[in-house]
Amino acid sequence: MSNDSQTQSLAFGLLWPELNDGLHYTDVVPPSGSELTLIEFYSSMYKNSAPLQGWLQRIQNGQISVDGRVVQDPNAILSVGSELVYHRLPWKEPDAPHVLEVLYEDDDMIALNKPSGLQVLPGGLFQQRTVLRQLYWRVRKQNSSLASQESHPVPVHRLGRGTSGILLCAKTKVAKTCLAAYFSDGTSLVGANRKAKRSGTRKISKIYRALVTGILGEDKVVINQPIGIVRYPGVAKGLYVASPSGKPALSKVEVLERDGQQNRTLVQVEIESGRPHQIRIHLSFMGHPLLEGTRGLRTRFLETVAITCMHINLFSHIRPRMR
Numbered sequence: 001m002s003n004d005s006q007t008q009s010l011a012f013g014l015l016w017p018e019l020n021d022g023l024h025y026t027d028v029v030p031p032s033g034s035e036l037t038l039i040e041f042y043s044s045m046y047k048n049s050a051p052l053q054g055w056l057q058r059i060q061n062g063q064i065s066v067d068g069r070v071v072q073d074p075n076a077i078l079s080v081g082s083e084l085v086y087h088r089l090p091w092k093e094p095d096a097p098h099v100l101e102v103l104y105e106d107d108d109m110i111a112l113n114k115p116s117g118l119q120v121l122p123g124g125l126f127q128q129r130t131v132l133r134q135l136y137w138r139v140r141k142q143n144s145s146l147a148s149q150e151s152h153p154v155p156v157h158r159l160g161r162g163t164s165g166i167l168l169c170a171k172t173k174v175a176k177t178c179l180a181a182y183f184s185d186g187t188s189l190v191g192a193n194r195k196a197k198r199s200g201t202r203k204i205s206k207i208y209r210a211l212v213t214g215i216l217g218e219d220k221v222v223i224n225q226p227i228g229i230v231r232y233p234g235v236a237k238g239l240y241v242a243s244p245s246g247k248p249a250l251s252k253v254e255v256l257e258r259d260g261q262q263n264r265t266l267v268q269v270e271i272e273s274g275r276p277h278q279i280r281i282h283l284s285f286m287g288h289p290l291l292e293g294t295r296g297l298r299t300r301f302l303e304t305v306a307i308t309c310m311h312i313n314l315f316s317h318i319r320p321r322m323r
Helices: 038-045 052-060 131-142 146-150 173-189 278-285 315-321
Strands: 023-028 064-066 083-088 100-105 109-114 165-170 206-213 220-224 227-232 235-242 250-259 264-271 297-299 302-304
Touching (some): 038 064, 038 083, 165 173, 227 278, 264 278
Antiparallel strands (some): 064 083, 220 250, 250 264, 297 302
């Protein structure tokens, strides 16, 4: 395979359909669900998703099947091992950008400039309007073969929906394994014996820019604060916060510019770990939370979003090792 990068198409992206395809949720009736009715199962198992009346309406609308057959009787008795499928009807997802700029591409990987407002992977209200779906559509357009569509590029790391920056996607299993290992390199070292010498240079450096409230006094700050999950009402999986009992996390903050009139500071943040919401949490921990309401703002602070860009010290180190 050729190592030459492809530069024919610098951008791609299809317009989003008005509605997505909906979702299918599958359950298998456990022994404890034996003799339950269909409405009893859903209203007890998923009472946080909808009230009893809501589940009753979904059943009567024909949105639930049992072992491949649509069942509209809410009092149908379930059997252990039966497969239940709930079809969530299609909905209009919130607005999101659809055009992705190609920064680099070869046979192994593609580097994209992800815009702010576009989610990387499906989740929550965004099931279709994602980077992953645009990558799938791009491959389908380029090659209609089923094998090609099944092997579309996949992101090897995440950028928050409000974050713009470089997103690396692997085209092969070897590239995916290699890139994933490079991304986890820093995280595995944080919390270990930091006096130990590192073997070689890090293959990937993750550097972000952020606009924060207040004026930082010091030009450089190192935040070494663990990040963990705490329970929070209404949040099923809990919230990520600065916590002594959490996992080790290290961020290096450097001031780029101070704006005394607006009481804000533009900082550069290099993270050596990759904990969820790490930059947001660490900057809040030091008393300078991310400045809200600045998405897409273009000033002398450049484009300032919660986290605006990630620089990857990549090509000279990674490319020779992917073969």
